[in-house]
Amino acid sequence: MLDYVIHRLTYTEAKERYPDVEFKEGYMPTDVYLGFWEGAYVGYMAGSFENINTINIQYMQLMPEFLGKKVVRIIREIIKKIHKDFKYITMNADNTKNNMIRILLSAGFKIIGTKADEDITVVILLKTDG
Numbered sequence: 001m002l003d004y005v006i007h008r009l010t011y012t013e014a015k016e017r018y019p020d021v022e023f024k025e026g027y028m029p030t031d032v033y034l035g036f037w038e039g040a041y042v043g044y045m046a047g048s049f050e051n052i053n054t055i056n057i058q059y060m061q062l063m064p065e066f067l068g069k070k071v072v073r074i075i076r077e078i079i080k081k082i083h084k085d086f087k088y089i090t091m092n093a094d095n096t097k098n099n100m101i102r103i104l105l106s107a108g109f110k111i112i113g114t115k116a117d118e119d120i121t122v123v124i125l126l127k128t129d130g
Contacts, residue, residue, distance in 0.1 A: 003037070003038045003039070004035065004036070004037055004077045005035070005036040006033055006034070006035050006036075006077060006078055006080075006081035007033070007034045007036075008031060008032070008033055008081065008085065009031070009032050009034065010030070010031065010032070011023070011028050011029050011030070011031075011032055011046070013032075014032040014034060014044075014046075018034060018041075021034070021041070021044065022061070023046070023059075024046075024059045024061075027046075027058065027059060029046035029047050029048050029058060029059070030047070030048045030049050030055075031046065031047060031048070031049075031055060031085075032044055032045075032046045033045045033046070033078050033081055033082055035074055035077060035078050037066070037070075037074065040063075041063065042062060042063055042066045042074050043060070043061045043062035043063050043066065043074065043078075044060070044061055044078075045057045045059075045060045045078050045079075045082065046058060046059045046060070047059075047089075050088075050090060053086060053087040053088055054086060054087070054088040054089070054090060055082060055085070055086045055088075055089055055090070056089075056090045056091070056092075057082075057089060057090070057091045058091075058092075060075075060091075062074065062075075071103060072103055072106055072107065075103060075104070075107050076107050079107055079108070079127060083127075083129035086129075087128065087129050088126060088127070088128055088129070089109075089126070089127040090124065090125065090126050090127075091104065091109065091124075091125045091127075092115075092117070092122045092123065092124055092125070093122065093123045093125060094120050094121075094122060094123075095114070095120065095121045095122065095123050096120070101123055101125075104125055104127075105125075107127070108127050109125040109126065109127045110125065110126050110127070110128075111123055111124070111125055112124050112125065112126045
């Protein structure tokens with residue numbers, strides 16, 4: 001059996017407890033979900049409240065050694081933890097990142113729209129718990 005641990009922390013708590021984790025520069029989310037698989041740090045999803053029931057995941061980082069087949073399982077475990085706190089999860093993904101969009105779709109996200117963001121097109125995704 002695989003051992004997953006997901007910690008929900010504020011940005012400040014995450015920076016203090018895990019100083020070796022590189023967070024996106026110039027960005028301060030309200031919540032950071034850090035994942036550990038059998039004791040090893042695997043990555044995080046970080047986002048901000050949209051409302052009391054919704055979090056917008058604005059940044060995700062996964063360690064390279066967990067990319068490949070393990071990535072879908074890791075993302076699903078983090079999403080399960082997020083759904084304990086929020087009914088809805090929204091994300092934007094660059095439309096050129098087809099592999100990530102496929103992974104998010106396989107994890108239960110639905111495409112709810114697109115928008116232009118400077119020189120790229122962004123796919124807007126929604127995951128509902130339930």
